[in-house]
Every structure is written in C-alpha cells, then in structure tokens.
Amino acid sequence: MNNALGHCRIYQRSLPAALAIVLAGTAAAAQPEADPPELAQRVTEFFRAGDTADRSTLLREILRDPQADLATISDLVKQAQLWEAVPAGLHTLEAEYGDGLRTRARVRVPQGYDATRRYPLILGLHGMGQSASEFIHYLEQIVGPAIEDFVVAAPQDYCGVWFLVTQDEAEEPVAVLQTLRRRFHLDTDRVYVVGYSMGGHGAVMSAVLYTDWFASAVALAGTYTTPNTPETMASLLPNLTDFPMLLVWGAQDARDRLRRETPDGGIAGLNRKLRVEFPKFGVERGEFIELTGEGHHDVVPPRERFLEYLRMQRSPDPATIAHRFRFPAQGRRGWLRQTRFAGEPWEGQMVVRVPPGGDVHAYARSAVQRKLALLEGAIEGQTIRVRMLRTREAEIRLHGALLDLDQPITVYRDRKIVFKGVVQPKVSTLLTEARADWEFQHPPSVRLVVPWRGKAGQE
Secondary structure (H helix, E strand, O other), X not given: OOOOOOOOOOEOOOOOXXXXXXXXXXXXXXXXXXXXXXXXXXXXXXXXXXXXXXXXXHHHHHHHOOOOOHHHHHHHHXXXXXXXXXXXXXXXXXXXXXXXXXXXXXXXXOOOOOOOOOEEEEEEEOOOOOOHHHHHHHHHHHHHHHHHHOEEEEEOOOOOOOOOOOOOHHHHHHHHHHHHHHHOOEEEEEEEEEEEOHHHHHHHHHHHHOHHHOOEEEEEOXXXXXXXXXXXXXXXXXXXXXXXXXXXXXXXXXXXXXXXXOOXXXXXXXXXXXXXXXXXXXXXXXXXXXXXXXXXXXXXXXXXXXXXXXXXXXXXXXXXXXXEEOOHHHOEEOOEEEEEEXXXXXXXXXXXXXXXXXXXXXXXXXXXXXXOEEEEEEEEOOEEEEXXXXXXXXXXXXXXXXXXXXXXXXXXXXXXXXXXXXXXXXXXXXXXXXXXXXXXXXXXXXXXXEEOOOOOEEO
C-alpha cells in the first residue's frame, strides 16, 4: 500500500500566475424590474469591495435603503454576478493559507464556460509521483464527454488532507476551495473529491475531516488510513453518516508500493475490512466495487456508476450533526460551526500509556476521543440541541429553511437551556456571512453564538 502520510511539499514563494482573473470590472447582471437598480449595484459593490472601510460604508447604505428587506437582499445575493469570463483550457491557481504559506493547483475550465451560471467542481487528488495535470488527463478519460459540464481542479503536492499534519497545513484544503469559489462560478452543493492511490486515501480523509464542503467522494485504488486505525476509525467514521462515498479497487492490489506482501492485504484487504466496518459506525452510504483481475495501476471505475456520484447534491442543512475533528479549519458542519478552539489542538503523534492488564484498544480509543474536538447538534421543530467538546465557542447559523424564524426557538447546550426566544433575521448577517464564505446559495440570516459557559446570544 502506498504510504500516504508525510508526503507534502509547500510552496512558500509566489509562482507565475497563468490565471489572470480579477473580481472587479464585471457588469452587474440585469435584474428583474421589481429589484431597485441602485440597491442591486450596492450589493454587488459590497461583495467586490476589498477595503474594509468601503464595505462598511456600503453596508450602511444598504441598511438605510427602505427597500432593503431580507427577501429582496436574499434574491439580489443569489443573482449577483461576480465572476469574469475565463478561456477554456488549463490554468494555474495559487492559494495562500496558514502563516504565509502557498499552494498551487491546475484548473481545467470547460469548453463554453459561462461565468453567469454555476458549475459543479471536481477536486482531483493525484497519486504519489504523479502531477496535477496528469491526473486531470486521467479524469478526462474516465469521465468522458461529461467532463465539459465541470470545472476540474487538481492541487499539486497537496498536504492538508492527511490526519497527521500541522495546524497551518490543515488550512490548505479550505484555502484551495475558497480560492476556487472566488475565481469560478461554482455550485457549492455540487463539489466532489476524487483521488487515485495516495489521492484515494486523501479523498477518504477529505470527506471525513472536511465533510461540509463536499457532495460525495470517490476513492480509486485508495482506502481509509490513519495512525491507530481502529481507534481513529471508531472516532471519525461517524462523520460520514449519510455521506455518499464510492471506493473502487483491484482485487490483486494486495502489496505495498515496493511490491511486498503486507499483513493487512494491501488496498484490497483493507477495503474488504472497511466494507464490513462502515455499517458498524452508521455509515450506510458507502459503496464498494472490487474489480476482479485488476491491480493497483489499472483501476477504472464503471463510468455510469461513477457519474452517479458526480450528480449528487450536498445536504447543506442536515437535521442532525455529529462531527469530530482535529484542527479549527475542520470545525464546521451544516448550520453548526466552531469559532474558538478550547486549549491547543492535537499535533504530532500520541503516546498512550496502558497499565498492566489494561485493554490497549479501549485506552487508545478513549485517548483519541479526548484529543479530538466534537460538534453535535440536532434540530427538532423549534428546538436546537448542541453538544461540543474542546470547543470554547460555536455558532449556530440559521435561515428560514431550517425552522420558523418568526416563532420562538429554544437552544440547549447539553441539557441546559442557553437561549429561549425569538431571533431577528438580519440583512447585515446575510451579507457579511455570504461574503465571508463566498456562499450565495445558503447564506444564514441569523447567527447565534454559543459559549462553552453562560448564555447564548445573537450577533
């Protein structure tokens, strides 16, 4: 099995930019006659403004406008045209993250790209020794003519998707996805992560740790692999409850990358075990396809089944949430988001001391769960229940599709009521949150701050 851990190259200086795209200069899209043109222009300028003072001025002007009710602004946000035309073909994109770090990706823009409409995105993770451009070519072959329906991006020498990374490196996947959102008009409910070999391992871990960003994951010749696998599996696999994932591998893929036999049976052996383990942890939407006679380097998924996973829609607002994670950048799922970590995140390897006669797996599982942060939540009618570990502060982000915002709501943190009353949907919240995430399809209009102690309050 390829060693997917510790393989990481970070670009720390500027790279030549082959992708010349700016946000300024796009004409505002024509609005329906009912939408006030000056208000629509201000909303567009608010998103384009790079200066904080300019944004504050525009926000005040929008809020003073008597026609700026929540429904109107919500429509204008969804209609905003903020992306430039980009020629078809391959481009290079650079993203900044952490403390001055940079990474780059190759991006394939489809023929006839139209910046006025949303496109689904395939995030491709290449195998060890492969380039991003080579993996995009592989995706062209296995997707076929439908590739022209997608924007395809492949980070080069990615590192943040692994379990054993630093806190800075864990910000890389989010930085790449956020940068892609700002450069291309993407359908944020249709983002798919696909990887081969090392990238297959990365696709699984991306889905586990960054679940909120993806509609599905496809791992080709890859599997789930972390240190202390039985213990981390027990803690992390419940993140994938109701998340669609396809794993495809060759039946002869039973050796490591040096062609040595392994006790676990290589990729084939690990995926056969994973097929048994998934349902034990509530992961009901994992699909496993073993290709008879194939090895590690010749895995091609059945095209029609593969395309089904590239048509799936993300569930942006799950009624129930259970998400364990290691670093702040991973602390978001649906309507619940960590905003302040409690203590220092778990970095590096973990040493577990087991007393004589103790159950090694039980001690290790307990240690892993103490190290990981947790966000749990459920919405039942007008009641919201939240549980959080290693989280000093979290946000509940609401809009009208989740519950009736005109009626009182009750929020429990564990068993204690921390908020009870009517919330006030705000235009300012909708605008600032849409801009912060570059998320225009489901921006919240209510933000409730839930501290680890004391009462919750609306911001």
